[in-house]
């Protein structure tokens with residue numbers, strides 16, 4: 001493959017030790033990147049190095065190790081701020097993932113500002129993590145959850161969205177790129193339209209953060225949530241970005257250490273941002289290692305990564321389409337590097353088992369988006385998703401393995 | 411169905427059957443074939459009531475009681491899973507309730523199907539076995555799960 005944004009794929013692959021692993025006697029082909037990406041050696045080393053040389057609790061200790069750990073922990077926060085184009089580091093809250101980020105907003109903002117009769121808008125494409133927290137708070141507050149419809153390709157119906165907006169719309173929580181189909185939503189337009197009605201917008205960036213250039217100030221979203229285990233970083237760390245004024249106005253989500261200024265049995269005053277939302281000892285090691293993941297992405301640049309992934313996406317799409325009875329769900333122009341498909345007369349679970357036996361990791365099932373699957377009238381799909389270390393050769397292996405599986409099943 | 415054979419004998423002969431195959435392809439092709447040949451389950455039993463929760467695919471088991479023995483019929487929308495249903499039916503159908511309840515069913519781990527699904531510790535298979543055993547207990551007193 002020739003291109004201007006050519007990357008040294010062998011060099012990249014050599015940085016991911018897990019790619020050397022054999023599965024069922026074959027070299028692993030890892031195509032489940034939308035679930036979680038693999039980690040480069042630098043991220044693994046950063047975790048190891050932290051525990052080996054400067055493990056300490058942060059923000060409180062007056063000793064060298066605590067200083068070093070605190071500095072590294074806060075250096076990551078500053079890097080995340082740059083990564084998503086936030087104005088200030090105080091707007092970056094560490095959570096344990098997208099799920100917790102959304103729950104934090106639904107719970108803290110929702111409990112304080114939602115009124116009975118208010119409306120919350122989500123879309124048919126949402127992951128359960130962006131459905132259930134809103135159902136819970138809507139029920140608690142007597143608010144109403146409304147759902148933007150999609151067409152058969154998974155494209156959101158913007159006319160329907162416009163007609164749903166009204167003075168009762170309090171909040172719009174929308175996925176940036178669908179984990180099940182890869183389809184990218186026009187979040188910029190959604191945010192503008194919602195703001196015209198005074199509604200706030202949270203963008204679920206779990207699938208977009210690693211692929212798309214994120215500039216929360218330009219987007220003008222009120223909140224942005226993502227999980228760093230999908231961005232070559234560790235599990236157990238996620239980010240909630242919120243505009244400072246909003247975060248200031250919201251009460252703490254959990255109580256405990258770190259989040260307080262002063263505690264007495266009569267009254268507790270809360271710490272400033274971002275610590276107000278970070279009760280207890282945080283996930284220090286993984287937060288520190290996250291910086292190495294972001295450095296890894298910067299080293300190549302998102303546009304180069306995207307270029308490579310788009311090449312893989314186009315190649316895979318065209319090869320898959322040649323398989324008889326195979327139908328791509330969400331076969332649209334504007335998507336992240338995810339291909340979801342169904343095959344006539346073949347159950348996705350059967351396919352996953354036969355692919356696993358050939359050393360290929362894909363995802364099958366409803367992808368935590370059951371309402372989307374029922375809207376599309378399917379039990380689930382087989383999903384193939386790419387990262388920077390995947391290759392054309394791996395797609396060829398997949399296609400051969402797929403054909404073999406189909407022959408065995410039919 | 412030769413109900414004269416004990417569960418242990420049937421299990422041993424299944425392990426034997428599978429040991430004839432050298433490659434994973436042959437093993438799975440055999441399992442898929444068993445799935446395809448499974449005696450069909452009447453449509454009336456393919457409902458929520460007979461569905462087993464805990465699998466990516468749908469599994470339906472209909473259990474009934476006859477001449478002091480427990481019998482099973484089943485189906486799945488995934489053919490490999492249907493093969494597993496077939497294996498469980500081959501082993502358990504036509505046995506006495508207590509024998510079914512006590513069966514360790516280790517053969518599943520011994521026939522060399524490598525996928526997680528074909529391990530008794532997998533959710534789907536465990537749920538299937540649990541339901542079949544539960545039905546055996548219930549049916550002993552009543553007659554059929556309706």
Ligand SMILES: Cc1ncc(COP(=O)(O)O)c(C=O)c1O
Nearest residue numbers: 097098099127129179206207227
């Ligand atoms: C679109 C989307 N939202 C939310 C989540 C939840 O992320 P996590 O499980 O890391 O909290 C995911 C993860 O699969 C996702 O893809």
